[in-house]
Structure formats: C-alpha cells, structure tokens
Amino acid sequence: MKTRSSKLVISLILILAASCNEPETTVTNIVHSDGSVTRRIEMRNQKRVFDKTAIQVPVDSTWTIKDSLEISSKGDTIWVRRAEKLFRNTDAINREYSSDSSANKNFSRRTEFTRKFRWFNTEYRFAEIIEKKLKHGYPVNDFLNKEELKWFYLPGNIKDKKKMSADSLKYRAFNDTVDKKCEKWEIRSLVSEWIYEFAALAGKREKGEITVESLKTHEDEFVKFIESDNLKLDSLWTTNVMLGKLIGEKAALKYRHEADSAGSIVVNHFFVDFKEYTVRTIMPGKITSTNGIVDSSGMSVWPVKSDFFLTQTYEMWAGSKSSNLWAWIISFLFLIFVFTGLIIKRKRAG
C-alpha cells in the first residue's frame, strides 16, 4: 500500500492541474410532463478552446451549441458555451451516458423518471444517479449527524459565504468538525475496501486462510495505525510490521503481493479524477420535494463532487405535482349531481 500522504499530494496536484482546464459547468434538466427532458449545459471557461477531455458531461455534434463571450466586472474575458438537446425520455439520456466519452466517463451515471396518476394530481419524480465507487465503504451518514450532513452536501460557494458571515467563527469551527469526521469516514472506508479486496485476492491463492471476518476483527487496529502515525506508515508497511500485526508474520510474508495489489486497487478507486459540476432540475407543475438545494427561482440544485458518491450512490432527485383539471371538473360535476339528487329526494319526501 502506497503512502496515503504522498498519493494524496500527487492526486491533489493532478486535480489542481486538471481543474485549471475544466470549464465551470452547469447542467440543467428541464423535465416535461410526458417524460421528455430538455438538457441544457452551460460551460464557462477562461480559455476560448473548450478541451473535450475536460468537459464533465457528454456533449457531441447532435447538440445545438452556441458560443458567446462575456466580460466580468473585473474585466476578465469568459468564454461561454451553451449546448441544448431534447431527449425523448430518460432512456435516451442513459444511452448517451453509456457511450460517454467525456472527462467523467469512468463513472456510472443514469437518470430515472416516474409519473403517477392520482386522479386530482399527477406526481412526477426525476432523479440523476451516480453509482458509488467503493463497494464496501461505510456510508457517510454513519459518521455525520443531520446538521453535519446538510453542511457536507452544501455547495462550496454557500459554505464560503457562511464562513465569511457574521457567524464566521461558529461556521469555521463547525466546518473543522465535519472535516475531521469526514477524514475518519474516508480512512475507515479505505480500510474496509482494502479488507474485502485483500480477502478476495488471498482467497484466489488459498481459500479459507485469509477471510473478511478475520480481517474485520483487526479493522480498528488498522485504522488506528493510519490515523496515529502517518510519517512512519510507509516504513511500517514496507517492513511488514503493520501487516504482520494484522494477520501474523508468516501470513504477511506469504500474502505480501496480494496486500500490495489490494492497496493499489483501493487507492485507484479512492483517488478518482472526477471533474466537478452542478446539476439543476426544473420539474413540471409545482416542486413538492427534493434532496437538493431549492434556489430562489424554485429550481433544485445539486453540486456534484466525488466525495458524494465515494461510498454511497448519489441520487439527485426532485418530485413535483401538477393538477389534472379535467378530473377536478368531472368530480365537481359528480358532486353537484349527487347533491342535487339528495335535495330533490328531500323535497319529494317532505
């Protein structure tokens, strides 16, 4: 297992370098009542050329693309590319995702749409889903409480605003608490994923000797190793001290290669090169429920960051309702009919 800190530094450098090329992208899904979706993508870039390998979502020649230029109040030139396409249904969007060649092609994404007829109203639900990267990680909900989860999923600019507001001390302290808990979550998930990968690889060599259950009993120990002394971690690993304490010295020598391979697999899953963007959804009728941020124009908004789908599927959903006017009219006429009948009956009987 490579040193977490050096990999982290390298990955951060790569992410920073890559993020200089990626445009600021906002994907807007305008969902229509028949299930069709108009997808609009706005990309804002510091450069004129939009590097196809840096674009976060699939866009190709079948889209209607318009380029423009804007000057900010600071005098910076921003090139803006707006692309639009009408998809007949969510299956069409999913087909585009399955043949994705964008910067985030390695991530499994899909959309879902349901419509339920409820006589007076029709209920709609649209979701954009990103599958999790680590199969055996822990859900972040196990480490953060309700308030902390809200903060975790908040867009970066709103967090920054709160940290510079009148209650900046409170929010900064809160942010630090959430960061520390997130670090614990990430380490524990990394270890859990490594355990399963290592057990699977060791099982191929000799079944029964190294099992998930036996490794899980040492999980806390493993996590403490990583959390306590990061500097010595590399030497503890390369000299088999750490692995020896977990599975015994003999087994550590025997399964050294599998342990290293499991580590590489986990690190590749963990340190992902994901280009962030923002998703917005406009639903038919009135929006009634969502797990995103509702902005002042009534749209649901979600930031899309790799942390959000590290150990759990990230589902960005919104629900809405629209009235079925014809059902209202029929029901009203029916009620009038019955009421009139009752009045006539009363009069006749009287």
Added chain:
Amino acid sequence: METEKDNYGKIVELLRRSRPVIRGNEELTGEVIQRLSTGRRGHFPIYTWIESIYGWIYIPWVRRSLVSISVIIAALFIYQQSVLVRQIKNINRQAIVTEGGVPVSHDSVPPLELYRASGLIFSGKDISISETDLRQLIREYINVKGRYTNLVKIIDENPELKKYVEQKLNEKNSYKSEH
C-alpha cells in the same frame, strides 16, 4: 246452524287478527308520489327527463352508494390538497436565496453574469412582457444614450472639465487595482 255460525264467527275473527303484510313500503311510497307528481305536473318532456336521470334517488342502495362515493371523492381531494400545500410550504422554507439564483460549485461570480446564465434563459416557462413596457424601455434607452452623447460632447469641448473627469477616473482605477 249454530255450529256454522260459530265457525263463521271464528273465521272472521281469525281474518281480523291476521293483517296483511305490505313489503316494499319505500318503493310503494315512491311510486305513489311519483305518479301523483306526474299527474299534477302533466306530461312535460323535461320533467320526464329529470325523473329518468334522478330515478336513482328512489333506490336506497344506489343512493347510499353514490353518497359514499361523493364523500370519498371529497375526502380524497381534501387530503391530496392538504398534503400538497404542506409539501410546498416545506419546500419554500428550504429555499436558499443565492446571487442570481444559481449556486455554482466554484467561487461566486458577480451577479450580472449569473443573471445572464440563469433565470429567463433556463426557465422552462414562457414569460410575457407588456408591449407598452418594452416600448417605454426602448424609449428610455434611446433617451439615456442621447444624453450620454451630449455629455461626452460637453466634456470634450471644455478642456478643464475634461482634465477633471480624467483625473477622477484615474483615481478610481488606481483604487480598484489596489483593492
């Protein structure tokens, strides 16, 4: 003779005690009332039509079933609408007002650029603008443009004024670049 008389008396007594049982009281009443009312009004087609549509009021089980269905429909409507109102209230409480209405995941962009990127352009609904307001807007724009041109002329014709304006602009630019 006396035995026959006695028997006759007994039979009559028995018949007096066993009264006939009338079944379908309600239907009979309804039928009688209907015939009487038809008789009173005469044979106008509209009344016949109303009677045929509202014939169900005389059939108890049909009447009760329709009333039950009406109650269910009314209850369903009240329930659905109350749930909808509550959901919309919750959503409105959750709404976060952001600059221009588009919270993006990177540093905040000045409101003007966000306004261009959001709202009207990305709205799924049509917007209607009053023609009068639009004409007024265009007139005001032409007015402002004309005044600006005149102002620039006045400044150019007056060297002292030009110097003063340039000095102020330079001060403003240097302040901006420092901050």
